[in-house]
Amino acid sequence: MGAAIIFVLGLWDDLKPIRFRYKFSIQILVGLMLIQAGMKINLLFIPFWQPVELGWFSYPATLIWFLAFLNSVNLIDGLDGLAGGVSVISAVTLFVIGIHYEAYWVALVMASIVATNLGFLRFNFPPAKIFMGDSGALFLGYLFAVSSLICPIKSYTAVALFVPLVALGLPLLETVSSFVRRTLGLKKFYAADNRHLYNLLLDFGLSPKKTVVTLYLFSILFSILSLILMFKGRELFLPILSGVIVLGLVVSLLSYILGNRMPSKSKKALV
Structure with a gap:
């Protein structure tokens, strides 16, 4: 039900752009539907400490989590082949994670994402002949959001929450950096711009294909770290999590600083 609503929302936005407040309101409604169905983060796992019951705060925490994942694919869908390729890499990783936590529904959905996106990439890699659009990007984001909630529910361990x-x-790094950049710039957090990570790489002189491949490599690195975290979580939980958080802060600040100092040469559409 939620997947169908999100797909129709994206398709509607592709055909006739929707005002943000309506689009975001529908996304919140779908998130609340999931929470009402029992899919929520009830515990906050703190390293070397007892799990903390979130109580009523589980509702906003889960909703923020859902909205971040839901819109994450859409925010990197500004360069041919980028969103599709990163989705394949992430889906392969979540397939392994789903098998590990015995969340077989997640593994099945991720396998279907890999298969469909590999076929899609044949025509979407630069120069693209077909495009994902909001319908495809939001639909993928929804599947990733739901899957990222199922694995922790299946495991109830500290590591399981952070692996996806x-x-x-x-x-997600693009989502966070966009939010930080726009907030620091005193802009509305949903205001589109062309200061994304791929825009900065293009401005530094990389070709579209090299930019896409570079970001594929970053995505593979994140995937490897998540698998290491899953299998060696107790020993490496803090170093990996700290490294990811620091990287997120650094990229967010660089995106804001360089975005202000360097006039964008990228002709890509605003996202």
């Missing part, structure tokens, strides 16, 4: 977070590190 790291697996989708690149799109």
Whole structure:
């Protein structure tokens, strides 16, 4: 039900742009539907400490989590082949994670994402002949959001909550950096711009293909870190999590600083 609503919302936005407040309101409604169905983060796992019951705060925490994952793919869908390729890499990782935590529904959905996106990439890699659009990007974001909630529910361990977070590190990093950049710039957080990570790489002189491949490599790095975290979580939990957080802060600040100092040469559409 939620997937269908999100797909139709994206398709509607592709055909006739929707005002942000309506689009965001529908996304919140779908998130609340999931929470009402029992899919929420009830515990906050703190390293070397007892799990903390979130109580009523589980509702806003889960909703923020859902909205971040939901829109993460859409925010990197500004360069041919980028969103599709990163989705394949993340889906392969979540497939392994789903098998490990015996969340077989997640593994099945991720396998379907890999298969469909590999076929899609044949025509979407630069120069693209077809495009994902908001319908495809939001639909993928929804599947990633739901899957990222199922794995922790299946496991109830501290590591399980953060493994999918790291697996989708690149799109989530873009989401966080966009929010920080726009907030520091005193802009509305949903205001589109062309200061994304891929825009900065293009401005530094990389070709579109090299930019896409470079970001693929970053996505693979995040995937490897998430698998290491899953299998060696107790020993490496803090170093990996701290590294990801520091990287997120550094990229966010660089995106803001360089975005202000360097006039963008990228002709890509605002996202």
